[in-house]
Amino acid sequence: MPARTLLKKLKEALGEHIGEAWVPRPHRAFFTVKREELHDVVEALVKRFDIRHLSAISGVHTGEEIELLYHFWDYDVCFTVKIKLPRHEPCIKTLTDIVPGALLYEREVHDLLGVEFEGHPDLSPLVLPDGWEEGHPLLKDWSPPEEG
Amino acid sequence: MAQRLVIPIGPQHPALKEPLGFRFRVEGERVLETHIRMGYVHRGIERALQERSYIQDLYLVERICGICSHIHTTAFCQGVEELLGVEVPPRALYVRTIVCELERIHSHLLWLGVIGRDAGFETLFMYTWRDRETALDILEEISGNRVNYAVNTFGGVRIDLTSTQIESILGRLDYLEEQAHYYLKLVTSEATFVVRTHGVGYLSREDGRALCVVGPTIRASGVDRDVRRDDPYAAYEDLPFQVITTTEGDALARTVVRVKEVIESVRMIRHALHNLPEGEARVRVRRRIPPGEVISRVEAPRGELIYYIKSDGTERPARVKIRAPTMANMVAMPHMLKGAHIADIPVVVAAIDLCIACADR
Amino acid sequence: MLEGLVRWARRKSPWILHFNAGGCNGCDIELLDALTPRFDVERLGILEKATPRHADVLVCAGPVTRQARDRLLRIYEQVPEPKWVVAIGSCACSGGVFRGCYNVLGGIDQVIPVDMYVPGCPCKPEAIIDGLVKLLEGI
Numbered sequence: 194m195p196a197r198t199l200l201k202k203l204k205e206a207l208g209e210h211i212g213e214a215w216v217p218r219p220h221r222a223f224f225t226v227k228r229e230e231l232h233d234v235v236e237a238l239v240k241r242f243d244i245r246h247l248s249a250i251s252g253v254h255t256g257e258e259i260e261l262l263y264h265f266w267d268y269d270v271c272f273t274v275k276i277k278l279p280r281h282e283p284c285i286k287t288l289t290d291i292v293p294g295a296l297l298y299e300r301e302v303h304d305l306l307g308v309e310f311e312g313h314p315d316l317s318p319l320v321l322p323d324g325w326e327e328g329h330p331l332l333k334d335w336s337p338p339e340e341g
Numbered sequence: 342m343a344q345r346l347v348i349p350i351g352p353q354h355p356a357l358k359e360p361l362g363f364r365f366r367v368e369g370e371r372v373l374e375t376h377i378r379m380g381y382v383h384r385g386i387e388r389a390l391q392e393r394s395y396i397q398d399l400y401l402v403e404r405i406c407g408i409c410s411h412i413h414t415t416a417f418c419q420g421v422e423e424l425l426g427v428e429v430p431p432r433a434l435y436v437r438t439i440v441c442e443l444e445r446i447h448s449h450l451l452w453l454g455v456i457g458r459d460a461g462f463e464t465l466f467m468y469t470w471r472d473r474e475t476a477l478d479i480l481e482e483i484s485g486n487r488v489n490y491a492v493n494t495f496g497g498v499r500i501d502l503t504s505t506q507i508e509s510i511l512g513r514l515d516y517l518e519e520q521a522h523y524y525l526k527l528v529t530s531e532a533t534f535v536v537r538t539h540g541v542g543y544l545s546r547e548d549g550r551a552l553c554v555v556g557p558t559i560r561a562s563g564v565d566r567d568v569r570r571d572d573p574y575a576a577y578e579d580l581p582f583q584v585i586t587t588t589e590g591d592a593l594a595r596t597v598v599r600v601k602e603v604i605e606s607v608r609m610i611r612h613a614l615h616n617l618p619e620g621e622a623r624v625r626v627r628r629r630i631p632p633g634e635v636i637s638r639v640e641a642p643r644g645e646l647i648y649y650i651k652s653d654g655t656e657r658p659a660r661v662k663i664r665a666p667t668m669a670n671m672v673a674m675p676h677m678l679k680g681a682h683i684a685d686i687p688v689v690v691a692a693i694d695l696c697i698a699c700a701d702r
Numbered sequence: 703m704l705e706g707l708v709r710w711a712r713r714k715s716p717w718i719l720h721f722n723a724g725g726c727n728g729c730d731i732e733l734l735d736a737l738t739p740r741f742d743v744e745r746l747g748i749l750e751k752a753t754p755r756h757a758d759v760l761v762c763a764g765p766v767t768r769q770a771r772d773r774l775l776r777i778y779e780q781v782p783e784p785k786w787v788v789a790i791g792s793c794a795c796s797g798g799v800f801r802g803c804y805n806v807l808g809g810i811d812q813v814i815p816v817d818m819y820v821p822g823c824p825c826k827p828e829a830i831i832d833g834l835v836k837l838l839e840g841i
Binding site: 218245246266294298306331 | 379380383385387388425550551552553554566571572636638644647649651659660662664669670671672699702
């Protein structure tokens with residue numbers, strides 16, 4: 194179904210949880226959701242709409258905030274749910290209880306941006322080496338460790 | 342009472358060409374639990390992409406993986422072209438698609454050899470890699486290199502196909518199709534291979550969907566999902582093709598799906614070559630990328646590859662997020678290994694078609 | 703005389719162990735290609751072994767990442783003397799396109815001594831064979 198129609202259906206069902214919404218081009222839709230409401234919105238997507246495929250979780254550090262983008266795939270639309278987290282308190286509830294496929298994506302965002310996913314079974318380093326103490330490399334104010 | 346042990350394997354091991362650490366908790370001959378340690382190939386590419394210019398990034402992105410290099414540059418170029426708002430000429434889209442499908446053929450033949458080797462079928466490894474050389478010859482003839490072909494650029498492609506090249510490619514495609522049919526007959530009728538792969542590494546449809554698995558791995562479990570058809574890019578809207586699915590969900594099903602995809606790719610390339618549009622191969626684009634964000638998705642040989650590119654108007658990207666298909670399929674591995682024999686571990690691990698270099702970045 | 707015989711045997715059958723220290727796989731696949739029918743290095747006596755204890759030559763590809771560093775050292779120590787190390791690909795020679803990345807230490811020679819460098823991105827199977835033959839001539 195076209196992206197606009199899907200967005201309309203989601204707005205009808207989840208209206209008050211959806212903030213801004215836009216369709217930049219065919220097959221793409223974006224909408225914003227508040228951090229506290231993400232888990233309920235995704236639960237509705239899974240249980241009421243049978244949308245289970247989470248393609249990826251992108252994290253971007255933009256100054257005072259960390260944006261998390263959850264990309265979902267439903268037939269021919271890739272729609273993205275955008276969340277904003279404050280830079281110095283980056284924590285959010287985990288989605289692994291309703292979307293088991295989010296397990297490694299959340300671990301990676303934790304590694305590279307320092308976001309805490311409450312309730313995640315295992316946030317040990319995924320890509321960073323053992324014994325890495327030098328911080329989270331994808332933060333804008335991070336600088337690489339001195340050699341030596 | 343069988344003994345419980347923890348067996349560590351890796352990162353240097355004969356089953357895979359890439360470093361990956363496993364710890365298997367086993368009881369007797371059965372695997373109870375698997376713990377995987379990735380990160381041996383993590384080079385910090387996403388950070389490096391933010392520190393270099395877009396055109397430098399194009400060459401860095403190509404070297405994320407040495408098997409699916411072209412599909413990474415396709416996804417990156419598509420994203421940047423969308424940010425620029427530029428329309429790529431049809432001839433360039435067709436050339437991009439032809440190289441994408443050639444890459445799919447060589448990747449699947451590579452994989453067929455690897456799973457043959459892991460199942461003990463060394464001859465299959467030798468045969469498929471010999472035939473893979475034909476695909477690599479085509480790629481070398483049109484681009485100059487067997488791997489990392491550097492075909493894509495912003496606004497189109499850097500190479501063009503002459504009529505002599507097209508003739509020679511068509512001839513070699515006939516050979517590849519004939520061999521692919523032979524391999525299909527082989528993997529389904531060779532008794533020892535069937536015994537080693539049938540029922541091994543089973544993934545049900547529900548589990549596959551819940552774990553967000555992608556690519557031939559999920560298509561072998563009955564989920565009809567392919568980015569080329571669902572979210573068409575390059576020239577796929579014009580090319581008629583079938584999405585291959587089957588329902589058995591084991592390693593043999595995945596083998597059959599991939600061999601059939603090779604046959605389908607050969608047909609697609611033939612169609613594309615016969616219908617190659619006239620025109621230029623690239624358009625000039627401006628150097629400054631306007632601010633914005635895009636999501637670029639493509640179907641790599643291993644599954645859905647998704648790029649999120651954010652630009653802030655400077656000459657360097659603000660963020661490039663890459664999620665490779667192996668990262669999506671890795672989460673299903675402990676699930677598929679539960680209850681498996683130790684001797685089946687190489688076949689189960691190889692059946693997902695791992696590319697750790699893509700997953701770790 | 704026995705010395706000469708041993709040296710002849712070493713030169714005629716160098717068994718290799720392959721290790722990817724963090725590379726993109728391109729050079730590893732090209733190395734495996736050298737074993738397949740078109741190039742067929744087995745006719746030169748080269749066999750690919752699964753364990754460091756059986757190998758004479760350690761063939762490494764890829765830039766060394768922090769995580770892989772200790773494992774590379776351990777594998778190098780496990781290969782019995784006399785041993786040689788070949789670094790294949792531009793990344794193994796100098797870090798290649800990944801030079802400067804935060805998790806990359808550089809080429810293989812940042813961690814272990816290297817006897818032969820084979821450049822290329824990726825290095826072609828012909829180049830690998832050439833490198834190995836030149837290495838063997840010096841034994």
